[in-house]
Amino acid sequence: MDDASRDDGDEDEVVSLVRTAGARPNPSAERTADARAFFDAAWRAELRQRRVRSVWLQAAAVLAGVAALAVAVRLGAPRPPAVARTPLDASVVVARLDAGLVECEGASGWRSLGAGEPLSAGGRVRTRASGAGFRVEDGRSVRLAARSGLVWDAPERLTLESGAVYVDSGRSEGAGSAFEVSTPWGAVRETGTQFEVRLEATGLRVRVREGRVSVVGQAPAIEVARGTELRTGAGGVTQRAIPVHGADWSWTLGLAPTFDLDGRPSHELLAWAAREAGWELRYADAESRRRAEAAELRGSIRGLRPDEALVAVLPSTGLPHRLQDGVLWIGPSEAGSR
Amino acid sequence: MPSEDLDLARRMSARDERAFAEFFDAYFAPTYRFALSRLGRDEDAAQEVAQAALVRAALKISSFRGEALLFTWLCTFCRHEVSAHLRRNKGLGRHVELREEAGEVRSALEALSSEPPAGTAAASRRDDVVRAVHHTLDALPRHYGDALEWKYVLGLTVREIADRLGLGPKAAESLLTRARQAFRDRFEAHGVEP
Numbered sequence: 001m002d003d004a005s006r007d008d009g010d011e012d013e014v015v016s017l018v019r020t021a022g023a024r025p026n027p028s029a030e031r032t033a034d035a036r037a038f039f040d041a042a043w044r045a046e047l048r049q050r051r052v053r054s055v056w057l058q059a060a061a062v063l064a065g066v067a068a069l070a071v072a073v074r075l076g077a078p079r080p081p082a083v084a085r086t087p088l089d090a091s092v093v094v095a096r097l098d099a100g101l102v103e104c105e106g107a108s109g110w111r112s113l114g115a116g117e118p119l120s121a122g123g124r125v126r127t128r129a130s131g132a133g134f135r136v137e138d139g140r141s142v143r144l145a146a147r148s149g150l151v152w153d154a155p156e157r158l159t160l161e162s163g164a165v166y167v168d169s170g171r172s173e174g175a176g177s178a179f180e181v182s183t184p185w186g187a188v189r190e191t192g193t194q195f196e197v198r199l200e201a202t203g204l205r206v207r208v209r210e211g212r213v214s215v216v217g218q219a220p221a222i223e224v225a226r227g228t229e230l231r232t233g234a235g236g237v238t239q240r241a242i243p244v245h246g247a248d249w250s251w252t253l254g255l256a257p258t259f260d261l262d263g264r265p266s267h268e269l270l271a272w273a274a275r276e277a278g279w280e281l282r283y284a285d286a287e288s289r290r291r292a293e294a295a296e297l298r299g300s301i302r303g304l305r306p307d308e309a310l311v312a313v314l315p316s317t318g319l320p321h322r323l324q325d326g327v328l329w330i331g332p333s334e335a336g337s338r
Numbered sequence: 339m340p341s342e343d344l345d346l347a348r349r350m351s352a353r354d355e356r357a358f359a360e361f362f363d364a365y366f367a368p369t370y371r372f373a374l375s376r377l378g379r380d381e382d383a384a385q386e387v388a389q390a391a392l393v394r395a396a397l398k399i400s401s402f403r404g405e406a407l408l409f410t411w412l413c414t415f416c417r418h419e420v421s422a423h424l425r426r427n428k429g430l431g432r433h434v435e436l437r438e439e440a441g442e443v444r445s446a447l448e449a450l451s452s453e454p455p456a457g458t459a460a461a462s463r464r465d466d467v468v469r470a471v472h473h474t475l476d477a478l479p480r481h482y483g484d485a486l487e488w489k490y491v492l493g494l495t496v497r498e499i500a501d502r503l504g505l506g507p508k509a510a511e512s513l514l515t516r517a518r519q520a521f522r523d524r525f526e527a528h529g530v531e532p
Contacts, residue, residue: 013443014518017525019490020450021471024483027370027385035370035389039362042393129385147382250426 034128037112038101093118094152095134095142099255102132102144124151127163133255140179141168143255145198156180164198166252170275185233194275196252203233209244209278245278245326253277253305261301261309266317267292269301269309274328276306284331292319292330342480343408351400361396368409368476369416375469376420387423391416409477443522446470474525482517489514 027035096118103110105124119125119134126149134142137155144150148163157180158165167179169190181188181197185204188197193211197204207229229242242248259272270292274281283289295317301309310328314321321330346364349357369391374384395415402411449467454460475483481503488494488502500510 012518013447014522014525015490017443017447017450017471018475018486018521020447021468021491023487023491024367024371024472024475025374026367027381031370031381031385032366035366035385035392036362038389039366039392039396040358042389043358043396129382129389146386247426 031129034101034130038130041101041115092121092155093137094121094123094155094158095119095136097132098135098141098257099133100127100144101130102127119152121152121154124161125149131251131255133257135257136179139170141170141255141257142166143168143252145251153182157182159183160197160199162199164196166194166196166255168194168252170194196249200231200233202235203231206230207242207248209249243278243326249278253307256306258302259306259309261297261313262299264297265293266295266297266313266319269297269313270328270330273306273310277328279323279326279328281328281330284329288319288331292317295319341404343402344404346408347399347402347404350396358396361399362392364480365409365412366392369412371472371476372413372416373420375473376417377423383423387416387419391419394419407477407479413477443525446525470525474521477524478517478520481513482520485510485514486517486521 026032096116097113098115102113102125104113104119105126110126113119113125113132125132125144127144127146129146131146131148132144134144136142142158143166145164145166148165149161150165151159151161153159156178159182165181167181167190169179178189180190183197183199183204185199188195188206190211194209195211196207196209198207208226210226227242227244228239230237230239232238253276256276259269261269267289270281273279283292297313297317301312304312310321319330320332321328323329346357346361350361366388369388370384373387373391374381377383377387391412392415395412398415402408446467449460449463452460452464454464475487477483478486485499485503488499489496494502496507496510496514499505499514500507503510503513505513
């Protein structure tokens with residue numbers, strides 16, 4: 001068939017418009033591959049967990065406590081020799097992938113780490129457009145932001161190579177061993193808290209969400225309270241107050257470990273979600289607290305962010321809630337807050 | 339075609355793995371472009387939004403009734419993800435509000451006929467038209483947009499298009515005719531928005 005001869009009748013305005021506008025922009029092959037991996041992992045995981053999402057009430061009463069936390073941060077000169085390295089033992093499992101997508105470096109290059117797959121000491125991982133959440137053997141949650149990389153030296157120590165990492169130890173000060181994030185700009189050591197460490201072009205940024213921070217380096221030690229951001233690097237050391245909730249922390253929510261609510265009281269869900277989101281949990285009255293402690297939940301919230309889980313679950317409990325200036329109020333609005 | 343869309347949706351509802359792959363192959367790029375044009379050309383953000391929209395839509399595929407094209411339905415998820423992304427990032431001033439003007443093919447063609455200096459109203463209008471043309475191609479029934487682009491942008495022959503679509507040459511010619519008419523109808527009725 002002579003195709004050219006058939007074009008004569010095609011040359012209308014639509015043809016000219018399509019031709020002049022040119023080809024549609026396509027995402028790069030690498031971007032498409034990343035998205036495909038995310039899509040495949042997400043729909044498979046979701047469909048596996050889907051059977052539940054219904055939540056209902058039963059009587060019970062348990063109370064969960066939220067740990068008091070503290071942080072000790074030590075910042076030194078660039079590339080401090082103080083970040084001691086112990087010999088790596090590749091047989092030691094340091095963490096398992098809990099959420100998101102991540103690649104680990106192997107003998108034949110980078111490969112995707114599967115959900116629940118263990119990461120050995122010395123393992124180097126990186127994220128692309130999505131972050132990743134790890135569950136450490138001792139229960140800590142370590143979340144690597146998108147476009148970040150680290151080497152996990154030992155169960156309690158990692159080296160941040162790029163981007164940002166968030167650590168939630170969820171334990172009281174002094175309990176267990178300290179977790180350490182080392183960077184070219186210093187080491188950040190904690191004894192139980194929620195904090196973020198981010199490498200920037202000319203230094204290090206540390207944001208503490210709970211507990212206290214002690215900065216030790218070339219300058220005199222600085223005690224810094226919760227809700228503070230520290231920057232150190234070429235421009236010296238600065239600090240400023242920051243909110244412990246809101247957009248700056250939202251990337252960590254999607255990587256939070258799943259809360260197993262089956263059989264637990266609403267109060268525990270509220271405490272978990274509030275802590276993950278950086279909100280203060282308050283009850284408007286004693287009756288609301290009693291009801292939250294007595295209401296036992298059934299089902300699963302797998303796949304939901306902590307803030308999404310609240311929206312999904314609370315209506316079934318009959319407990320009204322609202323957010324006001326970083327406070328999660330539970331109970332009727334006329335009963336307590338302002 | 340809606341029947342194709344419904345068939346794909348049914349297979350996904352039945353958890354046919356190949357259907358999920360087909361869904362991704364068919365709709366990631368159009369959804370990415372849809373997001374890209376609304377996120378100030380931020381490619382990372384567009385990828386995040388598009389992949390999230392695809393996942394959410396895939397998980398709700400059983401609610402697709404075929405009352406609109408699957409891509410039109412998918413765009414509602416993408417809009418939601420764009421809004422959520424902008425809320426999370428406080429807007430950042432990168433959101434692009436698309437005008438919902440209906441496109442008139444002849445005037446659109448005139449806007450594309452020149453190369454106005456960057457930053458001028460004429461250049462902005464030209465960008466809008468290019469984006470509207472691309473979106474219209476994405477919003478056509480499956481294969482229509484591809485066939486038009488293959489023929490009139492990439493210069494494939496009818497026979498090559500027929501081979502790609504598994505059709506005979508006559509059927510491919512007929513498809514191109516229908517695609518041109520569908521493009522005109524949609525562009526003039528909807529302009530930028532699906």
